Amino acid sequence: MYRWDFAPVLANASLLAEGLLNTLKVTGVALACGLVLGLALALFRLSPRRWLSWPAGLVIEVFRTTPPLVQLFWFFFALPLIAGIEMTPFLAACVTFSIQSAAFFAEVFRAGIVSVERGQWEAALAIGLTRRQTLGRIVLPQAVKRMIPAFLERAIELMKTTTLVATIAYADLLFEASDIAQKTFRPLETFTVAALIYFAVIYVFSLLGRGLERRLAVSGESTVH
């Protein structure tokens, strides 16, 4: 019978904490950039001008269709050679996951904007607002509320996806765990603890998302996915 011993893992708790911090850092940067870029992509995609809508659609489709790990490898190993730039694992992770989440957020934004009734546009234009004012002051505020659960769901997916950075040696929680497992010869305890930490953090966000969705449902607000 195997004897579990968590002491070697606990002795490296500070490394795990550092790893978790790095995980949150990548998630935060990619989330912030992804939201801004996602809104831009959605607006381009909805534009009647083809030279705007077509490239936006292409970016969205490519990044939603190819595996995230392939994207990460491409940005880490191929892009620096093409562009002749220095690439760090952190930068590669931020760029990849920002564009990737932007592609997913764009579809959420689009669904949200499209879900706002035509009458809102017509009324706003009728009282003399420009299209941009209508979008910023009338349509988006209503749409964003409906999109919140989908955003949270996507943010959770993003945090799970950030574990891929461990494969390009960025010191996130999973990378630190692999490192500790190798050093202490305690892979069972280390990976179990890492899994539990991920579960604890992600589960809190899941519950938050579900609570919000219920509240929106109670207030009669429809949500988009």
Added chain:
Amino acid sequence: MAAHWDFASVFANTDALLAGLAGTLRLFAICLVLGLGLGLVVGLARYAHNRWLYVPATIFVEFFRNTPVLVQILWFYFALPILLPFEISPLAAASLGISLNSAAFSAEIYRGGIQSIERGQWDGARAIGMRWGQAMRRIILPQALKRMLPALTNRAIEIFKMSTLASAVAYVELLQQGKLIASLNFNPIEAYTAIAVIFFVLLWPLVQFTYLLERRLKRDE
């Protein structure tokens, strides 16, 4: 510095790419069958009134939905063998991680689909003398499956994309072969671009098919 693109060095390794494709398809097939099959069992357990079925199924779903699939694969590869008297192969570890993860996600699809069928269908099936199992198999599931189809094909696409994570435990699949070609020929630009294009070409029709199913479902309901 302008990079010099040369795809000849990638085409020269077609054999390696084909071996990778075979590995990707094998892993995909295993995880599709196991993931969606086990998902139905777990989904039914989540729908059950019996607490002995409901509670374990719920714990399973919550745990596997709320942890990253790469952590699961590495756990099965590095941690699980400590508890077992035998080694776990890269294929087995990747299959376990991706299948169980997909089972948890598809369980929620099945449950949602079954719940969406009106009570009257159950009552009708009961009234003509069907048992629970018969009603589920002949009346409820066929109708629910139609509604679940877009979500299930979406899951299949996710499984295909997740299969690349098996490269982290050195399973021979497309991305792993891309890594190999890039390191042997010093052509990461061409190698990784080729891999990305291959995945896009393979998955694009499946994605379009899912859009079509979604549109059709919206029209029918």
